[in-house]
Amino acid sequence: MNNLAYKLDAETFRGAYTFHNSPAAIRRFPFPFDQDHYMYSVNIEPHKPGAQGSVYEHPFDIDEHYADECVDKWATLDQDRGRYAALPHMMDAQWDFLELTMESLARDYPAQFKLSKHGERWTWNNLVLGIEDSFVFGDASTLPMEPFEYMGRQVQGDFVLLDQREGTLFADAGFITSQADWSLAFDVGMSWHEWHGPVPQVEKMGIMDRALKFLMSLQQGSPVRRLNWTMTINPRLDTSPEHYPEWGPDRLKVDAGNAGEKAHLRVELQSLFRLPRSNAILFSIRCYLMSLEEMATYPRWVKRFHRVIRDLHPDLLEYKGIKVYHEPVVAWLSQHDDGEALPPGTQPE
Amino acid sequence: MSSLKVIVSEIDEAAEGIRRFTLIAADGGELPGFSGGSHVVVSMPAGPRTYRNAYSLLSPPSDRRNYQIAVRLQENSRGGSRFMHEQVKIGTALDISWPVNLFAISRVGRKHILVAGGIGITPFMSQVHDLLRNGADFELHYAFRSPRHAGFVGELQGLLGGRLVCYDQSQGLMLDTAILLARQPLGTHVYVCGPGGMVEAVRNTASRLGWPEAHVHHEEFLAPPVGEPFAIRLRQSARVVEVGAEESMLEAMEAAGVDVPYLCRGGACGRCELEVLATDGVIEHHDHYLSEDERRSGGKIMPCVSRAKCSFIELNL
Numbered sequence: 001m002n003n004l005a006y007k008l009d010a011e012t013f014r015g016a017y018t019f020h021n022s023p024a025a026i027r028r029f030p031f032p033f034d035q036d037h038y039m040y041s042v043n044i045e046p047h048k049p050g051a052q053g054s055v056y057e058h059p060f061d062i063d064e065h066y067a068d069e070c071v072d073k074w075a076t077l078d079q080d081r082g083r084y085a086a087l088p089h090m091m092d093a094q095w096d097f098l099e100l101t102m103e104s105l106a107r108d109y110p111a112q113f114k115l116s117k118h119g120e121r122w123t124w125n126n127l128v129l130g131i132e133d134s135f136v137f138g139d140a141s142t143l144p145m146e147p148f149e150y151m152g153r154q155v156q157g158d159f160v161l162l163d164q165r166e167g168t169l170f171a172d173a174g175f176i177t178s179q180a181d182w183s184l185a186f187d188v189g190m191s192w193h194e195w196h197g198p199v200p201q202v203e204k205m206g207i208m209d210r211a212l213k214f215l216m217s218l219q220q221g222s223p224v225r226r227l228n229w230t231m232t233i234n235p236r237l238d239t240s241p242e243h244y245p246e247w248g249p250d251r252l253k254v255d256a257g258n259a260g261e262k263a264h265l266r267v268e269l270q271s272l273f274r275l276p277r278s279n280a281i282l283f284s285i286r287c288y289l290m291s292l293e294e295m296a297t298y299p300r301w302v303k304r305f306h307r308v309i310r311d312l313h314p315d316l317l318e319y320k321g322i323k324v325y326h327e328p329v330v331a332w333l334s335q336h337d338d339g340e341a342l343p344p345g346t347q348p349e
Numbered sequence: 350m351s352s353l354k355v356i357v358s359e360i361d362e363a364a365e366g367i368r369r370f371t372l373i374a375a376d377g378g379e380l381p382g383f384s385g386g387s388h389v390v391v392s393m394p395a396g397p398r399t400y401r402n403a404y405s406l407l408s409p410p411s412d413r414r415n416y417q418i419a420v421r422l423q424e425n426s427r428g429g430s431r432f433m434h435e436q437v438k439i440g441t442a443l444d445i446s447w448p449v450n451l452f453a454i455s456r457v458g459r460k461h462i463l464v465a466g467g468i469g470i471t472p473f474m475s476q477v478h479d480l481l482r483n484g485a486d487f488e489l490h491y492a493f494r495s496p497r498h499a500g501f502v503g504e505l506q507g508l509l510g511g512r513l514v515c516y517d518q519s520q521g522l523m524l525d526t527a528i529l530l531a532r533q534p535l536g537t538h539v540y541v542c543g544p545g546g547m548v549e550a551v552r553n554t555a556s557r558l559g560w561p562e563a564h565v566h567h568e569e570f571l572a573p574p575v576g577e578p579f580a581i582r583l584r585q586s587a588r589v590v591e592v593g594a595e596e597s598m599l600e601a602m603e604a605a606g607v608d609v610p611y612l613c614r615g616g617a618c619g620r621c622e623l624e625v626l627a628t629d630g631v632i633e634h635h636d637h638y639l640s641e642d643e644r645r646s647g648g649k650i651m652p653c654v655s656r657a658k659c660s661f662i663e664l665n666l
C-alpha cells in the first residue's frame with residue numbers, strides 16, 4: 001500500500017499548483033511510449049490485474065494524490081453542477097457503478113475503505129475522507145445523493161455510463177471534472193457517432209465503427225483498457241472548455257526555461273467495464289500528470305519523450321493542443337537527449 | 350475467454366421435453382449479477398467433442414445464489430440438448446460463460462410488449478423481474494401448442510396476474526400479431542422470441558404498421574445446420590482445418606486449437622465474424638447478422654452457424 005502513503009502537505013491542482021509526484025509515484029507512472037515514434041493505434045488490451053504496485057494492480061487505482069484529487073473534484077463540481085449528469089433511465093447503471101467501485105476499493109485497499117452488507121443494508125466507510133453512510137442498496141432515497149455522484153466523488157478519475165440500445169452506445173450519464181477539453185453538458189445523451197463527430201479525418205470512421213462493434217460485445221468479467229495521452233500546462237485536472245479562460249492563457253507562458261516545471265505529460269488510463277444489472281458500460285478515465293522535470297529523473301523516458309514530441313505529426317500537435325508551446329518544450333527536452341539508442345519498451349531504468 | 354465453474358444442484362421437468370437446470374457456483378459463493386434477457390454459453394464435453402450452446406437465464410437477476418436454464422430436447426439434436434438431457438445429473442460440474450445480454454429491454458421505451466412462442470419464453474423469465482422492479486408498463490403474450498408443452502405458466506401467472514396473456518393452440522387460441530400491435534400507443538417496443546415464423550410475423554407486422562426498426566427486438570439462436578465436409582485454409586497461420594458434416598466451422602477450428610472469438614454461437618451477435626479471402630464454392634449464410642450487401646460481397650462469414658458448399662474456403666486468420 002506504499003502508493004497510498006499520503007504526503008503531509010495538501011497539494012493543489014489550481015491556484016499555486018503545488019501538485020507534485022513522489023519518487024515512488026514517478027516510478028509507477030504509466031509512461032505510454034514504447035518506441036521513439038508515436039503512432040495512433042487502438043491499443044486495447046484486457047484490464048487484467050498487473051504487477052504489484054503498478055497502476056494496473058487493481059481495477060481502480062488509488063494513489064498518493066487520492067484525497068487532494070477528490071477535494072479538487074468537489075471544487076470543480078461546486079462551481080459547475082453541469083459536470084455531473086445522469087438521465088433518469090440510468091438508475092440501474094448508477095447502482096452498478098456504486099457496487100463495482102465499493103466492492104473493488106474495499107477488497108483492494110482494506111485499510112482505507114470498508115464495506116459491510118447485511119442483506120440490502122450496506123454500510124460504507126471511507127477512512128481517508130472520513131465518510132460513513134448506511135443505506136439500502138437499490139433505494140436512492142437512503143443516500144445523501146444519487147449513487148453515481150456519491151461514489152464518483154470518492155474515486156479518482158472521470159466516469160461515463162454508456163447505455164447500449166439501437167445498435168449503438170449513448171453517453172447517458174457522466175461525472176466529468178478532469179477532462180482534456182471536452183464538455184459533458186454538450187455530449188450527454190449523444191450516441192457513439194455523434195460524440196466522435198468532431199474527429200477530423202473521414203478514414204477514422206472505419207476505426208470508430210470497429211471500436212463500437214468491439215465495445216458492443218464487451219463482456220462482464222472481461223474489462224479492457226487503453227492508454228491515451230496529451231500534454232497539459234501546469235498540473236491542472238480541470239482543463240474543460242467551460243473554464244478555458246482559467247487555463248488557456250497559461251499555454252502561452254511556456255518558455256525553454258520554465259518548460260520543465262510547467263509542461264506535464266498527461267496520461268489517461270481508460271478502462272471499460274460491462275455492468276451487470278443495467279447491461280451498460282462504464283467508461284473510466286483515470287488521469288496521471290508528470291512534469292518534464294519529474295520525467296527527467298529517468299533519462300530513458302525523457303530522451304524518448306523528446307523524440308516523440310519532436311517528430312509528432314503536425315495534425316496531432318494541433319489536435320492535442322501542443323502546437324503553441326511545441327518549440328520551447330522541444331528546446332527544454334533536447335538538453336536531456338544525447339541521442340543514445342534506446343531499447344524498445346516503456347519501463348524506466 | 351473467462352468462464353464460470355458451476356455445479357448442477359437441481360433438475361426438474363418444466364414441460365414435456367423441457368428440463369430446467371439449477372446451477373450454483375462451484376466455489377459455493379455468489380454468481381455474477383446480470384440483466385434481464387441475458388444468456389450463458391454452456392460447454393458440454395461430449396466425448397472427444399465439446400458442444401457449446403447458448404441458454405437464456407430464467408432466474409431473477411437479483412438472486413445471485415443460483416442460475417437457472419431450460420433446455421428443450423431437440424428432435425434432431427446434434428448432441429448439445431441430448432447431452433444436457435441424458436448425461437447431466439445433479440452434481441455434474443459444467444463450465445459456463447459469464448452472462449451476455451443480446452436481448453435487453455430498451456430503457457427508454459414507454460411500453461413493452463413481450464411475445465413468446467414455446468421455449469422462446471426463456472429470455473422473458475428474467476426480463477419480467479427487471480420490468481416489475483422498474484415499474485415498467487408491459488404485457489407478456491405467451492403462445493404454446495398445449496398446456497403439456499408450456500413451461501412456467503403457473504409461476505408467471507403468480508408473478509404477472511393480468512399482464513400475462515396465454516394462447517393455448519390446442520384450444521384454438523391463436524395470437525394475432527396484427528391486432529396486438531395495431532392497438533399499441535406510440536413509443537411501444539415489441540420483443541419476440543420463438544419459432545422463425547412467429548419472429549417473421551411480428552417483424553413484418555411491425556414494419557407494415559410503420560414501427561421504427563429500433564422498437565422491434567428479436568432473439569433467435571440458431572443451431573448450426575449440417576452440410577457436407579470441406580476444408581478451411583487459414584492464410585495467416587498457414588494451416589488447414591477439416592470441417593465435418595455435422596460440426597460447425599467454429600467447432601472445427603476450436604477442436605484444432607484455433608482461437609476464434611465468439612459470444613452467442615447462434616448467428617445473432619456478430620462477434621465471430623471472419624474475413625473470407627477465397628473459396629471454390631458458395632458460402633451458405635445462416636446467420637441473422639450480416640446485411641444483404643455483405644452476403645452478396647462474399648467477403649465475410651459467421652463461422653458459428655454458416656458454412657460453405659465447396660472443397661475449400663480460405664480465411665484471413
